[in-house]
Amino acid sequence: xxxxxxxxxxxxxxxxxxxxxxxxxxxxxxxxxxxxxxxxxxxxxxxxxxxxxxxxxxxxxxxxxxxxxxxxxxxxxxxxxxxxxxxxxxxxxxxxxxxxxxxxxxxxxxxxxxxxxxxxxxxxxxxxxxxxxxxxxxxxxxxxxxxxxxxxxxxxxxxxxxxxxxxxxxxxxxxxxxxxxxxxxxxxxxxxxxxxxxxxxxxxxxxxxxxxxxxxxxxxxxxxxxxxxxxxxxxxxxxxxxxxxxxxxxxxxxxxxxxxxxx
Numbered sequence: 001x002x003x004x005x006x007x008x009x010x011x012x013x014x015x016x017x018x019x020x021x022x023x024x025x026x027x028x029x030x031x032x033x034x035x036x037x038x039x040x041x042x043x044x045x046x047x048x049x050x051x052x053x054x055x056x057x058x059x060x061x062x063x064x065x066x067x068x069x070x071x072x073x074x075x076x077x078x079x080x081x082x083x084x085x086x087x088x089x090x091x092x093x094x095x096x097x098x099x100x101x102x103x104x105x106x107x108x109x110x111x112x113x114x115x116x117x118x119x120x121x122x123x124x125x126x127x128x129x130x131x132x133x134x135x136x137x138x139x140x141x142x143x144x145x146x147x148x149x150x151x152x153x154x155x156x157x158x159x160x161x162x163x164x165x166x167x168x169x170x171x172x173x174x175x176x177x178x179x180x181x182x183x184x185x186x187x188x189x190x191x192x193x194x195x196x197x198x199x200x201x202x203x204x205x206x207x208x209x210x211x212x213x214x215x216x217x218x219x220x221x222x223x224x225x226x227x228x229x230x231x232x233x234x235x236x237x238x239x240x241x242x243x244x245x246x247x248x249x250x251x252x253x254x255x256x257x258x259x260x261x262x263x
Contacts, residue, residue, distance in 0.1 A: 001077045002055060008139050011106060012071055013047070016056040016079060023053035025084075028091065028113035029220060029248045032083030033228045034058065040066040043225040043243065045110035046084060050117050056081070059109040059141065085228045087248045089114040090218055094190040098127040100182060100212075102203045104175050104195025108132055108141050110220050110247070111194050115145075119155070128155045129182050133175035133199070136161055137168045156183060175199055179206035186211035193251075194220040197258065204251055214252035221246050221254065 003015040014034075018024055026032075026046050035041035042064075048057030060067050073079065091114060099118060103111050118125055130149065134140045140159065150157040158178050160171040171178070176199065191212055193203050200219050207217055223235035223242040230244030238257040240246065 001073055001075050001079060003075060004073055007059060007141055011059060011061045011141065013057060013059045014070065014073065014079070015048075016058070016081065017054060018056075019078070024056050025053055026050060026113075027084070027088035028117050029088035029110055030084040030086045031110075031228075031247065032056070032058065032081050033085070033225075034070070035080035036066060036069050037080065039069045041080070041226075042066045043085075043228060045220075045247075047109040047112045050113050051120055059106065059112075061106050083228065085243055087246055089192050089248055090190070091117060095124045096126065098184040098189035099125055099129070100179070100184050100189055100191040100207070101128075101130045102175060102179070102191060102193040102195070102199075103130070103132045104199040105134060105139070106141065107193075107195030107199075107220070111192060112142060112145070114192060115149070119149070119152075122154060126188065127184055129184050130155070130157045131175055131178045131182060132158070133160045133162070133195075136163050137165050137170075158182070174202070176202040176206045179203060179210065189216060191217045192220075193217065201258065204255075214255060215250060217251035218248055219251050219254065220248050
């Protein structure tokens with residue numbers, strides 16, 4: 001463990017470095033399986049910079065025994081890791097197009113590597129729009145990143161919260177509503193979405209209203225992953241295994257599955 005940073009009241013980031021010093025490479029959108037000996041193992045999206053191979057960043061929300069225990073780690077502690085796994089964001093398909101990034105809550109973490117890669121290769125893309133929503137101003141992730149991106153004239157950042165505070169001067173409302181006026185050309189755009197499934201549902205509806213077809217919309221799915229390689233079946237989603245065939249899917253492949261209520 002190189003560093004532990006508290007992001008919000010229930011979210012923290014772990015910055016790791018390989019004990020053997022070997023470089024670590026990954027593609028934006030992939031995840032690792034992190035494990036604490038004697039406690040358990042969980043899948044966590046990689047949220048670091050794909051161009052940095054000497055550090056591995058994971059942003060974690062406390063949701064159970066394993067993530068609670070990870071929140072107690074400090075510099076110098078050891079953490080097991082295997083990966084990277086999964087299908088990445090289709091940045092190659094987005095070249096020479098507008099990119100619309102829609103994130104809700106901790107859904108910004110799996111999209112952060114894509115954003116950093118886009119910024120590092122800015123000349124490959126047209127207009128870049130980030131639409132991000134959090135529950136409250138105190139739940140906003142990566143504030144410094146958002147401020148830095150907002151200062152760039154060639155990237156447009158829009159942030160909203162469900163509930164404002166006395167000091168909040170920004171937008172109040174849900175993320176999908178921002179899609180209606182977002183500055184992008186639906187005839188030449190690719191959208192990438194990560195967040196709660198209810199947000200994905202309404203965000204895709206708004207993108208459809210703007211004229212963006214299913215095959216140009218990509219979503220990152222979350223399911224109960226155990227093995228990370230498509231063998232155990234815990235993360236089966238219709239005919240797919242989220243760990244192996246996802247977590248990033250073209251919306252056209254999962255649209256009907258998202259309409260099925262789980263028992």
